[in-house]
Amino acid sequence: MRDNGPMEGCEQYSHATDPSRYAVLHDAADQLLDELTDRFMVERREAKKPLAEGPLVRTVRLIPRSPAAAPLSIAFTEFPSLMMRFGRWYDLSLPQCGCDACDEDPVELIGEMRTQIEALAEGGLWERVHRSVGGSVAQARLIGEEFEASQEIVLSLAESRAARREGFAAAVQWAPWVRRP
Structure with a gap:
């Protein structure tokens, strides 16, 4: 996974006063992973093996039983943020930056995560x-x-x-x- 996580590349203002506001992303991702495991025929694998460089808490992979379906990997970072890989190359980092100037809304990020993961599960x-x-x-x-x-x-x-x-x-x-x- 390409490491384009929080606070990297933000040239305007790279200070995050309250990164803990993104902790809800971890909770929402855990809840969504539980929902997906209940709804779909997938194998859930949890490990501390990182998807990318950086301080990671853990990585969860959902591997569909059908080899024709794309896998999902979610890395939970210490920031706290999420780094996701869909299939082989599609990456999604939430938040994309995390600094005060970018001011990404955690609720909107949760919606974006759900929308994109649902598209993956539906074969998109x-x-x-x-x-x-x-x-x-x-x-x-x-x-x-x-x-x-x-x-x-x-x-x-x-x-x-x-x-x-x-x-x-x-x-x-x-x-x-x-x-x-």
Whole structure:
């Protein structure tokens, strides 16, 4: 996971007076993970193994029983914030910055988390690798009800080869998660 977590890259004002206001993100993520585990056929794995560099509390992975469905990983950081990975390349950090100037609303961030994870579970994630002048680029697109986002990252030669071996040269639409009976 690319480390684009709290307070990184905020050039205006990098001071966070009360980062504890984001602690509700941890509670909301735990509640959502419980709901998803109850609703869908997924395996839940918890570990202290980090998804990225930085002070992490723990990482939770939901791995759908269907290999055609995209996995979800959520890293809980000490800030407190969340760093999420959907499928292979789609990343989401909440808050994106966390500083006083950005003043991200925790309630809105919880809504954003729920919206994007619901889009993932419904099969709205597309990923592919394509070649460009500067090398290979991984593209990820997440589409949900009244929501659409896309991301691109440049891959190393080894990452590009691995992705192509795993079938990402053509666009891959991850399947919806299978609901529990």
